Amino acid sequence: MANHIHTSSSPSVLHISGISIDFSKSEKHVESAEARIGGLQKPFQAERDSGKLLRQTFSPPIGFSLGDTFCLQLRYKKRFRKSREDIQFDFNDILRASDMRGEHGGREYHKSHDNIKIVVGLSGNTITEHSEPSASTSDTTLELQPTTDEIIRICPRFRILVIGKTGVGKTSLINRAFGVHEAMASTHKPGEADIDHEFVSLQNDRFVLHDSKGFEPGEESNVNIVRDFIGRRRNMAELKDQLHAVWLCFEIPRAGGRLLETGTEDFLTLKRKGLLGNIPVVVVFTKYDRFMNRVNRTLDDSSSAGLDPDALKQLIKDKADKHLKEICIDPLEKFAGSDIPHATVSTGTGHEESLARLIQITEERVCEHVASEASVMTSIAQRVDPGLKIKASIDVGKRRYWKTLASCASFQDRTTLDCLRVLHVDIVAVWNFHDPNEYLESKEFKTMVVNMVDNLDIGPTTNPVRAAAVGLSTVAAIAGIVSALAGPAAPIVVPVAASIVVAKWVYDVYQLSGVVLQRFIAYIVDLTLILQTLYLVSDNQELSRRTIKLAVASYHGSPTIGQVHSRIQGYDRKLTFLERADRDTLDRIVELMELYRIDAREISALRAQIPTVDSVPDEPW
Incomplete structure (x- = not known):
């Protein structure tokens, strides 16, 4: 009733x-x-x-x-x-x-x-x-309201201040971390910065950037400018106007070079004494790839003789990390203590993991010292770590709808279509693709996902060979399928049609049953893993229908979907205990997402196997 x-x-x-x-x-x-x-x-x-x-x-x-x-x-x-x-x-x-x-x-x-x-x-x-x-x-x-609507109302953008001298690599860092192409490029002349200017990218409007030049030797004025700016932002009433994080950027110095100038020491002293408040400050050592190249040139032939390419790469990394500790990390911790975190990054190809680590550190500190809404927006704004997107989706889902699927607390007397709508909006919002045409919110894309879920057979798995292919690497299989489909010759055919929804169950009023619960879990997990595949193939470019169809077809043709649906079918439902059923349902969703997520370390290797996806001209659904 x-x-x-x-x-x-x-x-x-x-x-x-x-x-x-x-x-x-x-x-x-x-x-x-x-x-x-x-x-x-x-x-x-x-x-x-x-x-x-x-x-x-x-x-x-x-x-x-x-x-x-x-x-x-x-x-x-x-x-x-x-x-x-x-x-x-x-x-x-x-x-x-x-x-x-x-x-x-x-x-x-x-x-x-x-x-x-x-x-x-x-x-x-x-x-x-x-x-x-x-x-x-x-x-x-x-009307059912997506959870992300409220988060975005409170904190529509991740607000960050980036400090660093000209040439340290700030622009490249922002471009790669947030998936844009023009950060700061048209705003200031080299060496100039207006700290109060709010840069918002048309390619990613979920972050706002403030830029500051570095702290020059013997110059106190910029330290005071930054201190005043942080103080003013800290005293603003609304979270959306407050500063959420600071990146203090240094290029890794050459041997004998000094890391911390007087102005930088003054700034870190302010932070250490608590005069900047709780604002998270992360020290960023840039151009790590160039540093490794310098280390490589110093290797003597005897130490590298007979090593295979992987062993040589590891030798260079070990030596680089040892030097990095001596010339960067030790001086920083000796002066600032261990409470100010640091990350070593490169914006070159093959170093996505270093950028992901910087974002992870930042998100953790924002969550601890600022607000949970700001930490979710940190994850939404970034475009380097798909794993953090999945973590944010889980955080958003736990706030309201995912945790009450089994008890109908949020969805009673609603049509299934209305319930799926809020789940869809929340998941798509977290991934924050460059989608000016809103293809991911289109009826056609939603229909593809519904029809994919409609193929979920309740009962024994219909294709046990595909479903049991656990030993096959999920990401490698998807990469192979993408490579086969991505050629420019023919349109991409999606096995699940983007026609008008015909499945009756989406028009029914949501009622608790094992079948309904399985379908909702499948919708959440399938949509998330399709978007993860789309992240892989789109490479932060503007989305096209062709690219989206490629992601859907690749996921549908991979062993992953069979494994996911098989696990969902094996879900042991004890729906008489609603509190436990809700907890078990949430745990199952989280388990499936964590099991099939792509780690940041795999991104560059995967993209190297995938040809460039030609999305122009576009093609119809």
Whole structure:
């Protein structure tokens, strides 16, 4: 039966009066907790009540509106290291599940997470109501909203400041990290930079760049300019206007060269003393490939004699890393300490892993010191690490829809088509392709994915040979198929037609069943792995229908789809225990995505096997 909200009008705001966290039965030792509710960027610091209980009250209560995000961030020690975990709350879940057990006549919402008991207190005047809707209004009249809509509302772009001298490689770094072609090229003359200028690329509008020249010897003015800029941004009320990260760039010096000039030391001193706030600063050592070439030229013949190419490459890398530690890492850590992270990068072909590592470090620090929305936007904006895209998709999915597929908490009384729409929008938004024609949001592309899922046979696998081909490398198989299909001679034929959707199940109202659950898992995983293949073949170029069809046909023809669908069919459903079913469903989605994701280390090798995809002229669906 539909769970309608029987109030005199449709509720719009819940008033949160306090939160308590009881971890007495958990193995995790929670040190602190922070809450982010709606657009508030003033997280509270919970005070310890007694033993293993944290409690915080809000006076006056904080309003939590329909459509707002509500995240509780726990920080705890785990195996001698500090960890962080975000727990998301849903407006409708709180509204439906809260009861009259609170103090002073208020309501309470109870949530359990890894044996941690969380109680959200709601004030006596719990609900603020709209006066316009009629008494028959129910939650089915409210349109399903993609989770990424709210994230983008709070933080539409990843905002980064890049500091470095002319020639250090800032432009190439930004171009490769964010998949654009013109970063800073038309904005400033060499050696000039206006730190307040906001550069937003038409090829990737999910990041905004601020540029600063480096710190010259004996020059204090730019240190003051940067300090003032960071301070002004730190004091801005909205997360979208705040600075999210700083990259401090150095070219790896030659032997005997000095890494840290006086101005740089002054800047790092400000950071070390906490005068720049919590803004993450990552030191970036650039042009690592040139450094390795210099090291290669210094090798004597005796040390490299008789080595095969792979062994010689490893010898050069080991020697380069040893010198790098001596001339860069040790001086940095001696002056700045170990709290300022560093990454060594090259923008040359074959070094995508170094760029991915820089992005991973940045995303981790943004998540820890800024906000979860900003860390998700870091992952969305970057275009070097497909694994981080999958991680962000999982983070977004966990916030709302993926975690309630089995219990229908979010999708009840909705058509399957409406439910698939929000899942589709969230996944596509995270991958952030250069798609000005919105082909990935087209009816034709969505139909291809639906028809692919429609081929999921419920019961025994129809093609056990293909499904059992676990030993065949997934990425190598896809690379081979792409190579065979990518020639310019003939149009690409997609085995799943992009015609009008005919599958009846997408028009049905979402109802919990094993078949429906399998199809939803398949849609999420198939769409994600198609986009991963598209990332491989598009190489950050503007998307065409031909390129998208190539990705779909390659995934459909690979052993991966058989393996994925076979694993989904073997899912042991215990749907009578809805809490467990939800958790198991989420775990299965995460497991499949992690199992078939392409690592950044494989990207350059794979692309070397794939011919350039000719997308001009384009072809119809």
